[in-house]
Amino acid sequence: MSLTEMTSVDIVKERVKTGDTLMVGGFGLVGSPLTLIEALIEHDVYQLTVISNNVGETGKGLGKLLQQGKLKKAIGSYFTSNREVAGWYNAGKLELELLPQGTLSEAIRAGGAGIGGFYTKTAAGTDLAVGKESKFIDGEEYVLEKALKADVALIRAEKADAKGNLVYYKTARNFNPNMASAASYVIAEVDEIVPDGELSPEEIATPHIYVDAVVKSRYTLTKEGVVERE
Amino acid sequence: MSSKEIIASRAAEALTPYSIINLGIGIPTLVANYLDKEKYYLHTENGMLGVTSVDEEDIDPLIVNAGKQPVGEGVGASYFDSASSFAMIRGGHVDAAILGALQVDEEGHVANWSVPGKDIIGVGGAMDLLVGAKKIIITTNHTAKDGSSKLVPQCEYPVTSNRIVDMVITEHAVFQWSEEKYELIEVMSGSSISEIEEKTAFSFKVHPSLLQKEG
Numbered sequence: 007m008s009l010t011e012m013t014s015v016d017i018v019k020e021r022v023k024t025g026d027t028l029m030v031g032g033f034g035l036v037g038s039p040l041t042l043i044e045a046l047i048e049h050d051v052y053q054l055t056v057i058s059n060n061v062g063e064t065g066k067g068l069g070k071l072l073q074q075g076k077l078k079k080a081i082g083s084y085f086t087s088n089r090e091v092a093g094w095y096n097a098g099k100l101e102l103e104l105l106p107q108g109t110l111s112e113a114i115r116a117g118g119a120g121i122g123g124f125y126t127k128t129a130a131g132t133d134l135a136v137g138k139e140s141k142f143i144d145g146e147e148y149v150l151e152k153a154l155k156a157d158v159a160l161i162r163a164e165k166a167d168a169k170g171n172l173v174y175y176k177t178a179r180n181f182n183p184n185m186a187s188a189a190s191y192v193i194a195e196v197d198e199i200v201p202d203g204e205l206s207p208e209e210i211a212t213p214h215i216y217v218d219a220v221v222k223s224r225y226t227l228t229k230e231g232v233v234e235r236e
Numbered sequence: 237m238s239s240k241e242i243i244a245s246r247a248a249e250a251l252t253p254y255s256i257i258n259l260g261i262g263i264p265t266l267v268a269n270y271l272d273k274e275k276y277y278l279h280t281e282n283g284m285l286g287v288t289s290v291d292e293e294d295i296d297p298l299i300v301n302a303g304k305q306p307v308g309e310g311v312g313a314s315y316f317d318s319a320s321s322f323a324m325i326r327g328g329h330v331d332a333a334i335l336g337a338l339q340v341d342e343e344g345h346v347a348n349w350s351v352p353g354k355d356i357i358g359v360g361g362a363m364d365l366l367v368g369a370k371k372i373i374i375t376t377n378h379t380a381k382d383g384s385s386k387l388v389p390q391c392e393y394p395v396t397s398n399r400i401v402d403m404v405i406t407e408h409a410v411f412q413w414s415e416e417k418y419e420l421i422e423v424m425s426g427s428s429i430s431e432i433e434e435k436t437a438f439s440f441k442v443h444p445s446l447l448q449k450e451g
Binding site for chain 2: 033034036037059083084085086087091092095102104105106107108109110111112114115126127128129130131132133134147174175176177178179180181182183184211227228229
C-alpha cells in the first residue's frame with residue numbers, strides 16, 4: 007500500500023484477529039512496540055502465533071499476553087528471558103519453535119524478499135537441525151530453513167514522516183526493519199511524526215512502501231523503566 | 237584479580253589489534269575491560285559495531301549489547317538491523333568471537349546453549365557465531381561448581397556446532413587446537429602441568445617448551 011494511515015492505537019483492534027500470526031519487533035524491551043502490545047493486551051484475540059526474539063519478560067510486554075492465555079505458539083531465539091514460557095510449554099499450553107537468532111532474522115528477511123527458504127551453516131549437526139533437510143554445498147553442511155511471514159507486524163521506530171518513511175534510534179532498530187517487510191499489514195509505533203521532507207532520504211531505513219499505519223507511541227523505555235508519556 | 241578477570245585479561249591478549257570482535261555473555265563481556273578501545277572494534281549481534289563501555293551517568297537505555305546491558309557508542313560506530321548483523325557473522329566478517337562454555341570436548345566441540353531438564357530454552361546468537369566467526373576463543377572456569385571438569389572427553393550437553401573451537405582459556409591453562417587434539421600452550425600463573433592434568437578430563441598434548449620449563 008502506498009498510502010500510509012496516520013492513526014490511533016485502535017488500528018490494532020481493527021487489524022489483529024484470532025488465529026493471526028504476528029511479528030513483534032524488539033530485542034527485550036529495546037525497540038519493542040510497547041504501545042501496540044498494550045493495545046493487544048486489551049483486545050480479545052486468542053490463538054495467536056507470535057514471531058519475536060523473546061516473549062517479553064515475565065508479565066511484561068508479550069509476557070502479559072502469555073499470562074492472558076492468548077498465545078498458541080511462539081517463534082523466537084531466546085525464551086529464557088521469560089521464565090514462565092517453559093511452564094506453559096511443559097504444560098502443553100504453548101507451542102515453541104526455537105531458532106538461532108541469525109536464522110530467525112534471515113527467515114524474516116527472506117519472507118519479506120520473496121524467498122521461500124535458504125540454506126545456512128548455522129545449527130548444522132545440532133539438536134536444532136533435527137528433522138530439517140540438510141545439504142552439503144562445496145563440502146560443508148547446510149540446513150534448509152523456511153522463510154517466515156506474518157499477517158500483521160507490530161514494530162517501533164523513532165520517527166515517521168507523513169508518508170510513513172521510518173528512521174530508527176541506535177540499537178532499538180534490531181528486528182524492526184526486517185519485520186516491516188514480511189507482514190501483510192504493518193503498524194509502526196513512533197515517538198515522533200514529522201512533516202514530509204524533514205527526514206533526509208539518505209537516512210530513511212524503512213521506506214514507506216512497507217508501512218501501512220503509523221501510531222504515536224504512548225509508552226517509552228527510559229533509564230527508570232517503561233514510562234507513560236504525559 | 238579474580239579467576240574470571242585472569243581469564244578475561246588473557247583472552248584480550250589473544251586478539252589481534254584492529255580486528256572485529258564479538259563478545260558473548262559472562263566472562264567474555266569482561267574482556268572489553270582489557271582492550272584499548274581505539275584498537276579493537278566490538279560488534280554486538282543486536283545490531284551495532286563500535287561498542288564501548290559507558291559511565292553510569294551517560295547510560296542510554298536504547299544502546300545495549302547482546303546481554304541487554306547498557307553500552308557506549310564509540311567514535312565511528314554504526315547501527316544495523318538484525319538480519320544484516322547476522323549476515324556479518326555468518327558471512328565471516330567477524331574476526332573473533334569470545335564465548336562462554338558449559339563444556340568443551342576432546343573433539344573440539346563446545347556446548348554452551350542448553351541444559352536438558354532445565355528451563356533454559358534460548359539459543360540467541362551462539363550457533364551463528366560458532367559457524368561464522370573466523371576464530372573462536374572459549375573462556376571458562378576450568379571446573380564446574382560441583383568440581384567436575386568442564387573439559388570433557390565428549391560433551392554431555394547438546395553441542396552448539398560441529399565447528400572446532402580454536403582456543404580454550406581457563407584460570408589454569410591455555411589450550412590451542414593443534415591437529416586433532418588440544419595442546420596445552422600455556423600454564424597460568426600459580427598453576428602447574430600436574431594440576432592441569434588432574435583437573436582436565438579430556439586428553440591433551442603438552443607443548444614441548446612447557447615440558448622443558450617444568451622439567
